[in-house]
Amino acid sequence: MRYKLLGKSGLRVSEVCLGTMMMSTESPSSAGPEESRRILEAFAEKGGNYFDTANEVYNDGLSERILGEFVASDRHRYVVTTKYTNTRLSLNRLYSGKDPRIRDHPNAGGNHKKSMVQSVEGSLKRLGVDYIDLLWIHFWEYSTDIADVMRNVNDLVQQGKVLHFGLCNTPAWVVARGQTVAEQRGWEPISALQYRYNLVSRDLELEVIPCARSLGISVNAYSPLAGGFLTGKYTRGDSTESRRYDGGRFEQAAFPFDEKSYEIARKVDEIADRLGTSSAAVALAWVRDRGVIPIVGARKVSQIENSLQYLEVTLPQEDMRVLNEMSAPALSWTYDMLHSENSLLRQLASGGMLDAIDNEHFPA
Ligand SMILES: NC(=O)c1ccc[n+]([C@@H]2O[C@H](COP(=O)([O-])OP(=O)(O)OC[C@H]3O[C@@H](n4cnc5c(N)ncnc54)[C@H](OP(=O)(O)O)[C@@H]3O)[C@@H](O)[C@H]2O)c1
Numbered sequence: 001m002r003y004k005l006l007g008k009s010g011l012r013v014s015e016v017c018l019g020t021m022m023m024s025t026e027s028p029s030s031a032g033p034e035e036s037r038r039i040l041e042a043f044a045e046k047g048g049n050y051f052d053t054a055n056e057v058y059n060d061g062l063s064e065r066i067l068g069e070f071v072a073s074d075r076h077r078y079v080v081t082t083k084y085t086n087t088r089l090s091l092n093r094l095y096s097g098k099d100p101r102i103r104d105h106p107n108a109g110g111n112h113k114k115s116m117v118q119s120v121e122g123s124l125k126r127l128g129v130d131y132i133d134l135l136w137i138h139f140w141e142y143s144t145d146i147a148d149v150m151r152n153v154n155d156l157v158q159q160g161k162v163l164h165f166g167l168c169n170t171p172a173w174v175v176a177r178g179q180t181v182a183e184q185r186g187w188e189p190i191s192a193l194q195y196r197y198n199l200v201s202r203d204l205e206l207e208v209i210p211c212a213r214s215l216g217i218s219v220n221a222y223s224p225l226a227g228g229f230l231t232g233k234y235t236r237g238d239s240t241e242s243r244r245y246d247g248g249r250f251e252q253a254a255f256p257f258d259e260k261s262y263e264i265a266r267k268v269d270e271i272a273d274r275l276g277t278s279s280a281a282v283a284l285a286w287v288r289d290r291g292v293i294p295i296v297g298a299r300k301v302s303q304i305e306n307s308l309q310y311l312e313v314t315l316p317q318e319d320m321r322v323l324n325e326m327s328a329p330a331l332s333w334t335y336d337m338l339h340s341e342n343s344l345l346r347q348l349a350s351g352g353m354l355d356a357i358d359n360e361h362f363p364a
Contacts, residue, residue, distance in 0.1 A: 001047030001311060004293060007191030008216045009164050011133070013050035013079050015288060016308070017220060018043045019297040020051060023066045024059035028242065031299050033066055038301040040070040046308050050079045052194075052222075052295050053127075054138060055119045057086035061126045068127035075129060082127065083168065084119035085111055085138035111137055111144040113152040120161055135162045136194060139169035146178040154187035166192035168222075172207035179215045190217050194295065197221035199230060199268065199286055200261040202329040209292075210363045224287045224294035225280055225307070226255055232272065232279035235265045242299060264327050271319050281310035286323055289315055338362075 003012040018040065026032035031039060040051075051071070053063045064082060071078040086109050107114050116135075123132060135153060156162040165188050167175060175190060182189045193212050197204050198221065212219045225231055233241040245257075255261070265279075268286075272279045284307060287294040298304035315323075331339065338346050347354050 003049075004218065006134070006164065006218050008189065009191045011079065011164060011191070013293070014048045015293065016048060016284070016310075017050040017052050017081075017293055017295040018048055018304070019222060019295045020053045020063045020067050021058050022297055022299050023053075023063045025062065029244065029299070030059070033062075035300055036066045037070060039298050039304050040067070042301050042304050043308070044070075044078075046311065049077060050081075050293075052081050052136075052220075054083035054136075055086065055123050055126075057083075057138070061122070064123055064126040068129065072128055079133045080127060080129060081134040081136060081166070082123045082132055083136040083138040084116050084123075085109060085141060109141075111141055111149055113148070116149075116152055116156070120156060124161065131160055132162050134164040134166050134192060136166045136168050136192075137170060140167070140171060140174055146174050147181045150178050150182045150187050151185070154182070154185075157188040164188065164191045166190060166194060166220075168194040169196075172211040175208070175211055175217070176215065179217065190215070192218045192220055194220040194222055196223045197287065197290075197292055198224050198226045199264050199283055199323060199327045200226050200255055200257070202327060205329055205363070206331065206335050213363075214361065218293060219291070220293045220295050221287050222295045224296055225283050226261075227297075229255065229257065229261070230265055230268055230279060230283035231303075231306075232265075232269050235262065235269055235279075260326075264323070267323065267326060271315075271323075275313060275315075277309050277313050278306045280307040281313050282315065282319075284310035285313040285315045286320070289320055 002015045004015055005011065006013050020036070022030045023036035023039075024030040024032070051067055053067050055061065055064065058064070067080065071080055109115060120132065120135065124130070135156070137149065153162060153165045157165075167178070167190055170193070175193060179190050181187070193208065195204050195208060197219075201223070204219070209219055227244050228234075229245065233243060234245070268279050268282045272282045275282070284294050284296060288310070296304070296307050298307065337343075350357055
């Protein structure tokens with residue numbers, strides 16, 4: 001296991017983060033408390049120290065409780081991150097329509113200070129910790145000014161309840177403004193960003209990744225296996241493994257599971273077979289080699305073991321090139337106009353000296 005520095009914070013996190021969204025009660029689609037503990041142990045045994053959870057929205061807070069019990073024995077070894085924005089409603093109960101609190105109160109969620117404070121208080125209790133290593137906004141909900149959010153989180157940092165800050169699912173322009181305000185005021189900066197990113201979903205590369213690189217923020221990928229789609233079990237006809245997207249749930253996934261995605265998934269299988277590793281390992285190695293930290297999920301210990309084979313994988317350059325090419329996101333003119341290798345526009349902007357200028361800022 002190697003370790004990465006998170007943003008400019010100096011905090012060392014393992015090169016892969018363990019997502020705990022599926023840690024819940026015993027059910028066919030989640031990991032019960034005992035299996036969750038085994039998954040956490042298997043990850044930590046490999047050197048993993050970086051964990052992702054969220055407030056009550058993950059299984060009524062059970063994910064935080066399970067993680068909290070695990071880290072209690074050696075709290076300072078682990079980097080515990082959790083999220084706010086959805087304060088009191090559980091996603092599962094919301095989807096099932098069974099939550100009597102579905103209409104709670106208007107401040108029961110959101111990115112404003114009251115929501116942030118009440119969520120952090122709850123997370124500290126459920127996790128059983130004195131401080132949260134990194135607090136994430138779960139998503140941008142277009143209600144609270146990012147300057148207020150930055151000041152509010154800075155207050156929690158001053159109080160010692162939170163050490164660092166990150167944003168999930170937030171437009172790049174909000175990230176840029178938040179970071180700029182924090183820098184100018186001497187507030188806690190944004191250290192990390194978290195978005196869906198994998199071989200079948202690369203839209204992040206247009207705005208977010210260049211924004212993060214230029215502002216010194218680490219990028220983290222949730223659903224790096226596209227929720228299990230890139231593990232080979234949808235393409236190799238393996239009927240023994242569980243599947244999140246069985247029973248018509250592909251529609252809910254909001255992934256483009258079209259013929260192009262299947263072609264990419266089959267290419268991942270082919271590379272895995274040749275390298276003698278798992279498909280999951282190839283998919284995760286691709287995310288890592290794009291300079292992004294994968295937040296991997298698992299429903300059972302055999303899955304995390306299978307996925308962590310990626311730690312031993314070196315993807316040959318030619319495989320990386322082929323995967324990059326076949327999964328390249330569609331670009332619009334603004335993002336594409338400079339991209340061709342012989343781009344006339346870049347030549348013009350370089351006084352005809354493009355080949356003589358080293359420009360590490362140009363997006364790869
Ligand atoms: N910030 C956000 O908005 C956000 C959103 C989503 C997730 N997250 C975070 O990101 C984490 C990971 O997200 P994710 O669960 O979508 O990620 P993922 O790693 O793409 O998918 C994990 C799922 O794939 C299947 N799987 C994993 N490894 C496997 C293997 N080796 N072989 C076969 N199947 C395997 C399992 O589901 P089945 O066995 O049921 O198929 C598992 O639950 C979450 O736990 C959460 O912490 C954050």
